[in-house]
Structure formats: C-alpha cells, structure tokens
Amino acid sequence: MSVPTFVYPHDPLTPIIGRPTAPAIILMTKEIFANAKSVPSKYGSHGHLALVMTTADYTARAGQAYTAPTFPIRPTRVASATTAQINDANQDYADAVSAYDKHISVQQNLKQQILNAVEPIFTKKLDDKIHGYADVTPQELLTHLTTKYGTITHTDLEDNRKKLSSPWNPDDDLDIIWGRVTDCMAFAKDTSQPIPEATAISSILRPAGFHSANFATPPNAPATASAAPTTSSNSITVDSTTMYYCWSHGLGFNPNHTSATCQHPSEKHDHTATIRNPKGGCRLINTAAFRRSPS
Numbered sequence: 001m002s003v004p005t006f007v008y009p010h011d012p013l014t015p016i017i018g019r020p021t022a023p024a025i026i027l028m029t030k031e032i033f034a035n036a037k038s039v040p041s042k043y044g045s046h047g048h049l050a051l052v053m054t055t056a057d058y059t060a061r062a063g064q065a066y067t068a069p070t071f072p073i074r075p076t077r078v079a080s081a082t083t084a085q086i087n088d089a090n091q092d093y094a095d096a097v098s099a100y101d102k103h104i105s106v107q108q109n110l111k112q113q114i115l116n117a118v119e120p121i122f123t124k125k126l127d128d129k130i131h132g133y134a135d136v137t138p139q140e141l142l143t144h145l146t147t148k149y150g151t152i153t154h155t156d157l158e159d160n161r162k163k164l165s166s167p168w169n170p171d172d173d174l175d176i177i178w179g180r181v182t183d184c185m186a187f188a189k190d191t192s193q194p195i196p197e198a199t200a201i202s203s204i205l206r207p208a209g210f211h212s213a214n215f216a217t218p219p220n221a222p223a224t225a226s227a228a229p230t231t232s233s234n235s236i237t238v239d240s241t242t243m244y245y246c247w248s249h250g251l252g253f254n255p256n257h258t259s260a261t262c263q264h265p266s267e268k269h270d271h272t273a274t275i276r277n278p279k280g281g282c283r284l285i286n287t288a289a290f291r292r293s294p295s
Helices: 022-038 055-062 083-117 138-149 154-165 174-188 197-208
Strands: 235-238 241-246 250-252
Touching (some): 154 174, 154 197, 174 197
C-alpha cells in the first residue's frame, strides 16, 4: 500500500534562524495549525488539528474530544455470512486501515515540518539517544518550543508597537494597512500590554501625517474632536481629523464626499458602501485634499 501524500498550505514552515523567539513560535503555530486543519478527517470537523493542539485546547475549540484511530483488526469470516456481509466487512476494514494510515502520515508530516524549521539544538531535549524523535508527537514538539521559547518579552511588545508607527505608503490598499493593525493587536491581546483598537489606529495613521496639525488648510468642515480614533459607518476620526469613505474614491477628507453623496461616481458605484462595509469599493486613502506642513 502506498504512503498517502498531502499538499499543505505552509510546506515548508517559515524557518526559524537561531534561537526561537515568541513571534517566530507564534507564526510557526499559526502555520502548523493551518497545515493540520487542511487535511480532512472523518473523526472531526477540524481536520487533524488535534495532532498539534493540547487535548484541552482542541476539545474547547471542537466541542468534543478527538479519538485517534487505532490499527484495525482484520475481520473474522463467519461461515454463515453472505457475500454482501463479507464485502461490507472487508470494505469497513479497508476504510479503517485507510483512516489509520492517513492519521499516521499527517502526524509524521507535521512532526517533520517542525523539525525542519528549527535548528536541532533547540529540540534536542526531546531527542532520545536510541529512538530519536520516533516516539515524539508534533504536539509535544510544539509544546516544548512554546514553553521554552514562546514567552512574549517586553522587547517583543515594544517591537510590535513599533510596527504600528513604521512608515507606509498612503497608496497602499486599506486591507494592508488594517491588516497590520489587526496583526499587532492580536500579538499583544493576551499579554499584560494589550493594544486598544483606538490606540492602534492612531499609531498607524500618524506616521503618514494624518493629523490635524499637518493640514495647511483646514478641512471643508470642522471634524468632531476626538481623544481617540472613532469610526462611524462612513468615517474614521483620528486626533480631530476625520476621513470619509467613498466607494469610488476611497478614504478622503471632505465631509461632503461619501459613497452616498459622491458627485463623480464611477460606473459601478455603490451608494450604500461604507467604511465598515466597502462592498468591493476603492481600498486606498485619497490624498488629493491632503497637504503636509512644510518640513
């Protein structure tokens, strides 16, 4: 019987060069979880996620425990069995063998992916002098790396916040900009220093100059003062500067220019599109009305 082969979304995993860090372990976990879940399993709706999660975490997510398949016992033929009964028993046995082989193959694949991504010195504690990693599961490898190297440090948190204030291009798609906000907030979520959404939005917009002090000429209408960024269906406010969303033109600074009020809509313009639900509209920041203060 041939060994099953599978195509994984992250193969190989992003390599970790040198001593593992919390950000690197978090990325590895995300990728190995995706790989495990990508291969369907008849034993649960989460693919083979149970092979890389702790029993408690998997049960909490799936709502039920994962029962790993065991190698089946070949059915005993009963003399009185009909041809149909014999065929059914043989098919059940073949299906059980296939499920077991699939489980073992995925488990071995995931383990090897982790081992290939990390320098051997950092998993050596689990390397038996006789059997090597033969009896080690991918979940045990991941737990070891997370416990030993996955603690988020103060430096990690500072580096994460710096990502929010690093330069970016106003011509970038909004999904790229908000994606950075989401990633940074997710990284800090369960730490002692979570990043509120308002703080994250404010931090990422300031480097590009989106601040009321950077306007040579005030916007056409006064923006509502706000101590922290706020969002409505059509606008987002940061430090007293409000940007408004238009399906055809993206985010801009004219309070009279939204999807609903656009005077120069494109061919497929959607008047009901908002910043919260752009409905496939423009994903850029329109800087036509924007002026930086002299340097």
